Amino acid sequence: MDMYRLIAIDLDGTLLDDKKNIPEENLYLMKELFDRGYEIVIATGRRYWEAKTLTEDIDRPVVILANNGNIVRDLKDGKLLIKKYLGMEDFRILIKESKKRGLYPLLLVDDYENGIDVMVEMDNISEFHNIYISRAQDRCKKVEDYLKLNDVNILSVVFAGDRKDLEELYDYINVRYPKIFKSHLMENIHVAETLLEIMNPLGDKWLSLLEYAKEKGIYREQIIAIGDDNNDAEMVKNAGLGIAMKNGSQLVKSVADIITEKDNNESGVAYELKKILKL
Numbered sequence: 506m507d508m509y510r511l512i513a514i515d516l517d518g519t520l521l522d523d524k525k526n527i528p529e530e531n532l533y534l535m536k537e538l539f540d541r542g543y544e545i546v547i548a549t550g551r552r553y554w555e556a557k558t559l560t561e562d563i564d565r566p567v568v569i570l571a572n573n574g575n576i577v578r579d580l581k582d583g584k585l586l587i588k589k590y591l592g593m594e595d596f597r598i599l600i601k602e603s604k605k606r607g608l609y610p611l612l613l614v615d616d617y618e619n620g621i622d623v624m625v626e627m628d629n630i631s632e633f634h635n636i637y638i639s640r641a642q643d644r645c646k647k648v649e650d651y652l653k654l655n656d657v658n659i660l661s662v663v664f665a666g667d668r669k670d671l672e673e674l675y676d677y678i679n680v681r682y683p684k685i686f687k688s689h690l691m692e693n694i695h696v697a698e699t700l701l702e703i704m705n706p707l708g709d710k711w712l713s714l715l716e717y718a719k720e721k722g723i724y725r726e727q728i729i730a731i732g733d734d735n736n737d738a739e740m741v742k743n744a745g746l747g748i749a750m751k752n753g754s755q756l757v758k759s760v761a762d763i764i765t766e767k768d769n770n771e772s773g774v775a776y777e778l779k780k781i782l783k784l
């Protein structure tokens with residue numbers, strides 16, 4: 506075994522091609538890495554249920570770090586390893602601020618055992634909400650008013666829309682409430698011009714990945730992290746080896762040690778890892 510022990514890989518724009526499938530070479534490599542004893546962590550902004558479905562073909566009990574690190578589960582038995590929820594008081598502050606601006610998010614929640622991952626306000630459903638609801642299948646709950654919710658395990662609050670509107674809310678939240686929320690703007694997406702996600706201040710792919718690695722006795726230097734968008738930047742920047750996809754955002758490329766020669770539709774992940782790990 507070489508100096509690397511854990512490989513963290515983002516899904517969309519990274520392990521998956523644009524049709525949301527895992528290309529054959531990537532799939533074959535994932536199985537080989539797992540069978541050789543590497544820790545494989547799928548680190549995604551997607552919900553656990555979605556990530557689990559999209560990675561079925563790997564057919565190995567990998568660990569899924571979902572909702573940008575706010576929840577980590579072992580695929581072997583669905584066991585919850587790490588959870589980070591947004592406090593209800595902080596959530597109400599955020600909803601009041603966004604409603605003032607006419608911005609209506611959807612909520613990603615952890616009610617997995619009861620089959621609920623997504624919540625939307627029934628009177629504020631946009632085209633983006635509808636796209637998401639259709640993807641959520643029957644795992645979505647419609648509620649009357651977010652401000653009346655109590656004791657919900659909120660993983661993240663997601664806005665989609667014009668960059669200008671979302672940047673304004675993002676800047677306001679970061680200046681006004683720097684310690685209460687963690688937020689990032691995503692630009693490498695198809696559903697809208699920009700996506701803004703706001704969550705627990707410790708909700709971060711990198712922080713949860715590091716926490717998981719420590720539990721396993723794995724050092725930062727022994728981690729390889731691969732991603733394509735701004736929510737991957739921290740893990741790509743801080744891992745022992747950070748890899749940005751050729752098709753990645755400028756931010757993630759600027760902090761990477763390596764930029765892949767091939768993009769996500771050409772099995773860029775497998776191509777680089779084979780070279781690095783001498784497979």
